[in-house]
Amino acid sequence: MTPFKPSLVAPGGSLEKAKIALTYGADSVYVGGPDFGLRKSADNLSFNQLEHLVDFANSLGKSIYVTLNGFGHNEDIAKLPEFVTKLQKASPHALIISDVGVCQIAKDYSSIAIHTSTQASVSHSHAALLWKSFGVKRVVVARECSLEECRIIKEESGLEIETFVHGAMCVSYSGKCVISNYTAGRDSNRGGCVQSCRHNYNLFDAATGEEDLGNTHIMNAKDLRAISMIPSICDNQIDALKIEGRMKSNLYVANTVALYRDAIDQAVEAQSTNQSTLNTQESILERVSNRGFCTGSLDQKAEQNSITREWNGYNKQVQYLGTVKECTEDGHYTIEVKSPLKTGDTVEILKPDGSRVHWPITAMTNALGDSIDTAHASTIVQIKGPSYAPRYSILQRGLE
Amino acid sequence: MxxxxxxxxxxxxxxxxxxxxxxxxxxxxxxxxxxxxxxxxxxxxxxxxxxxxxxxxxxxxxxxxxxxxxxxxxxxxxxxxxxxxxxxxxxxxxxxxxxxxxxxxxxxxxxxxxxxxxxxxxxxxxxxxxxxxxxxxxxxxxxxxxxxxxxxxxxxxxxxxxxxxxxxxxxxxxSRRHLLKGAFPKLKTTPTRVESEDTDLPNRRFMFQETAHGHLMYGHFxxxxxxxxxxxxxxxxxxxxxxxxxxxxxxxxxxxxxxxxxxxxxxxxxxxxxxxxxxxxxxxxxLGFFLANMTDKDWRDQSPVRNIDAPVLAMIIDTIKGKCIIGECMEPIDQNTKATLTTPENKVHHLELDDIRDLNNQAITRAEIGDLIRLPWQKGCTPKSILTKT
CATH class of the missing domain: 3.20.20.380 (Copper homeostasis (CutC) domain)
Structure with missing residues (x-):
């Protein structure tokens, strides 16, 4: 019997990040269009960029999903038919939708497949069946679902099932939170979430309002990391595994996608679990900025152990330095620098095939070819590297 | 009725x-x-x-x-x-x-x-x-x-x-999680209702409640x-x-x-x-949002990028003062396109892109999405400036 192989769905917070995700091994990428998504602050794509990205994905046999996952108000609904009609021209492979009204309009004005967003909090098989009756092809289940529940939902509904396996998590049922609306004047469910749940809260006795019960980051959810569960996920025949993070760096996208790609391929092709490899993959994921990890509700219901109450900032062991924009055959890199670099630095380059090379920078030039010792953030530099590194290779450096 | x-x-x-x-x-x-x-x-x-x-x-x-x-x-x-x-x-x-x-x-x-x-x-x-x-x-x-x-x-x-x-x-x-549980090690029993104050938003008391079904948060009013x-x-x-x-x-x-x-x-x-x-x-x-909901409308993102409707042709990713600016194309750009350069400080320059070069300083007549281009220096231009179609 052919082993079941889930597809890997990765975030594309910008055109470049989307291409990085596809280049590093994602089967699909979800991106925001010019409007109606849930990440207003991401570098969402124009219609032209979306068409370009769809062509790029098609050339690789991969897919692009467009997030249309805000909960629309009347004013949004009025603009939606024209927007969906334009999306149809770009021909993405699916729309990710939370709102029943938005779903209705998407069906009326396009023939693009629809995936139900995790924002709709589909947490049982009857909810999936309801969305099936609306014509959706796939459900991205609530993050509160266990693998066992995912399997049941798939069996009972006959729909494709997608679940999150990595990245930041809402502490609440996604879509069931409007804290930002009342604290910051920003609509949580239309892309304006300011993540008030991650703040520190002073707590008081409810009866008197006076007795101080201390303070804590009581709702600060740890990040999800389920790479060690990939074999079990494959056994449960979950169709698609999603990585969160449209607002995160090129390094995060490249590193996470490469590791999950490898874990899925190993689980399916080798049909065996190498614990040592999984441990290594977990530790490499830990190197990139995170809030501490847990497995969410995938194996058991997330409770207090899924919260980082004592918050001392993000954990990270590496610094993102920049992205290779161009490279000649003989290994001359053109790099967009994101953190300062200087000659003598030893950097690590992560390539799209997942390989990693360390080497010291011995010389740099600016975009005009003038020799420089230090490159500041937001500059272009040219470096002679140890070997050819494809476009979108990532430079990073270990932190002390 | x-x-x-x-x-x-x-x-x-x-x-x-x-x-x-x-x-x-x-x-x-x-x-x-x-x-x-x-x-x-x-x-x-x-x-x-x-x-x-x-x-x-x-x-x-x-x-x-x-x-x-x-x-x-x-x-x-x-x-x-x-x-x-x-x-x-x-x-x-x-x-x-x-x-x-x-x-x-x-x-x-x-x-x-x-x-x-x-x-x-x-x-x-x-x-x-x-x-x-x-x-x-x-x-x-x-x-x-x-x-x-x-x-x-x-x-x-x-x-x-x-x-x-x-x-x-x-x-x-x-939330489906029970967040109060275990949060008060000094108390004999975990309270089911707690008042809370976001330290970033003092003087607003939110109510937390926990039932068998999860953790609930209520507005401060x-x-x-x-x-x-x-x-x-x-x-x-x-x-x-x-x-x-x-x-x-x-x-x-x-x-x-x-x-x-x-x-x-x-x-x-x-x-x-x-x-x-x-x-x-x-x-x-x-009244909350009963009479009006101005959510997101009274919020002003300071970045000019967010407030420009015209198609973004390129993001400026490097500038070498007095010599050139380097941009990454977000849309295809043809020579002689009329464009507007807006800096993060909202200074605006109107340009005709008659001199577009690649990073090897070779003149080109068209750049595609994702290409890096070199343009003549523009005073006041810094990284994160944007080039839009006029």
Whole structure:
């Protein structure tokens, strides 16, 4: 019997990040269009960029999903038919939708497949069946679902099932939170979430309002990391595994996608679990900025152990330095620098095939070819590297 | 005729509610009620066998509904099926749900049961209202973020019976996790209700509550539509919801009586009810988003990138003062395109792109999406400036 192989769905917070995700091994990428998504602050794509990205994905046999996952108000609904009609021209492979009204309009004005967003909090098989009756092809289940529940939902509904396996998590049922609306004047469910749940809260006795019960980051959810569960996920025949993070760096996208790609391929092709490899993959994921990890509700219901109450900032062991924009055959890199670099630095380059090379920078030039010792953030530099590194290779450096 | 609905867990609460003017009661047992404040030792058996029949006997003409407003998981569905059996036996005419996924299940098991859909969040537009109406939902409770102008549009575009919460604490977050548990190692028992203050937003007291169904967070004020009672009455809604769960006896009586009097066109009482509600709840009483929802409209992103509608041709990623600027193309760019360069400080330069070069300094006539291009130096230009089509 052919082993079941889930597809890997990765975030594309910008055109470049989307291409990085596809280049590093994602089967699909979800991106925001010019409007109606849930990440207003991401570098969402124009219609032209979306068409370009769809062509790029098609050339690789991969897919692009467009997030249309805000909960629309009347004013949004009025603009939606024209927007969906334009999306149809770009021909993405699916729309990710939370709102029943938005779903209705998407069906009326396009023939693009629809995936139900995790924002709709589909947490049982009857909810999936309801969305099936609306014509959706796939459900991205609530993050509160266990693998066992995912399997049941798939069996009972006959729909494709997608679940999150990595990245930041809402502490609440996604879509069931409007804290930002009342604290910051920003609509949580239309892309304006300011993540008030991650703040520190002073707590008081409810009866008197006076007795101080201390303070804590009581709702600060740890990040999800389920790479060690990939074999079990494959056994449960979950169709698609999603990585969160449209607002995160090129390094995060490249590193996470490469590791999950490898874990899925190993689980399916080798049909065996190498614990040592999984441990290594977990530790490499830990190197990139995170809030501490847990497995969410995938194996058991997330409770207090899924919260980082004592918050001392993000954990990270590496610094993102920049992205290779161009490279000649003989290994001359053109790099967009994101953190300062200087000659003598030893950097690590992560390539799209997942390989990693360390080497010291011995010389740099600016975009005009003038020799420089230090490159500041937001500059272009040219470096002679140890070997050819494809476009979108990532430079990073270990932190002390 | 607009009904005045409220939640009850006992015959005493039902008496108080009806005496204070409630014309519809929502039976609120902990097993499926998200926000219940009843004691956990109130068994379903007692509620079904004693309390519900007593309320029905005392108030045979008051419409009743059963509150089942949790988000369900497959394991919870058996409880729902059990409750539906009891509802059928007791001939309770309607059920109130938050999870749209159980609508077809309820219709299969209890085809005559009227479904009230109260999604708390996320049912904000007339097309979704219409879609739920088409599914057979009899009444819909609008989310608290829908302003009066939108409600009027919904009334024009749909035939749905609409309810809004007119009074009480408003739910602003629903988590399945129990976050209070283990948070107070020095306390002998974990509290089920805690006041909280975001240290970044001092002087606003939010309420946290935990039930068997999860962690709930309420706004720092109570929604109170008394100051807009005339506009509220003009809407002629199917139902007004007064949610007094967890509030004092005085609060409950004052709130229900005030809205009841308004519905019956009785004169306003001499003691301002808002003052009583504020004192009893230790919460300010506000309209919330009822009159207007300016969310996101009064927010100004300082980055000019966000405020320009024209297509972005390129993002500037490097500048070498006096010599050149380097951009990454976001759209194809042809030579001689008329463009506008906007800096992060909002300085604007109008350009004709007659000299486009690649990074090897070779002149080119067209650059594609993703290409790096070199353009002549522009004074004041810094990285993160944007080039847009004029």
């Amino acid at each position: 607009t009904t005045l609905s409220t939640f009850v867990t006992s015959l005493d609460e039902a008496k108080r509610a009806v005496d204070s003017g409630a014309t519809a009661l929502i039976l609120d047992h902990p097993c499926l009620s998200l926000r219940h404040t009843a004691n956990d030792d109130l068994t379903l058996e007692t509620f079904i066998n004693n309390i519900c029949p007593a309320i029905q006997s005392q108030y045979p003409t008051i419409p009743l509904s059963w509150n089942a407003d949790i988000l369900f998981h497959d394991a919870d569905l058996e409880i729902l099926k059990t409750v539906l059996t009891h509802i059928n036996t007791l001939k309770i005419p309607s059920i109130r749900i938050q999870d749209a996924g159980v609508i077809p299940l309820i219709q299969t098991i209890s085809p005559d049961l009227s479904i009230h859909f109260a999604s708390e969040m996320g049912n904000n537009n007339w097309v979704s209202i219409q879609a739920f109406e088409a599914l057979g939902v009899r009444q819909q409770t609008l989310t608290n973020e829908v302003p009066i102008s939108d409600i009027k549009v919904m009334q024009t575009k749909t035939n749905a019976a609409l309810e809004i919460q007119v009074q009480g604490p408003i739910l602003i977050q629903y 109570h929604r109170c539509l008394i100051p807009a009672i005339a506009q509220l009455k003009d809407l002629n809604l199917a139902s007004w919801l007064v949610d007094c769960r967890g509030e004092s006896d005085t609060y409950t009586r004052t709130a229900l009586q005030t809205y009841s009097d308004a519905l019956l066109d009785k004169p306003a009482p001499s003691d301002p009810p808002i003052d009583i509600l504020k004192k009893e709840s230790r919460r300010s009483q506000k």
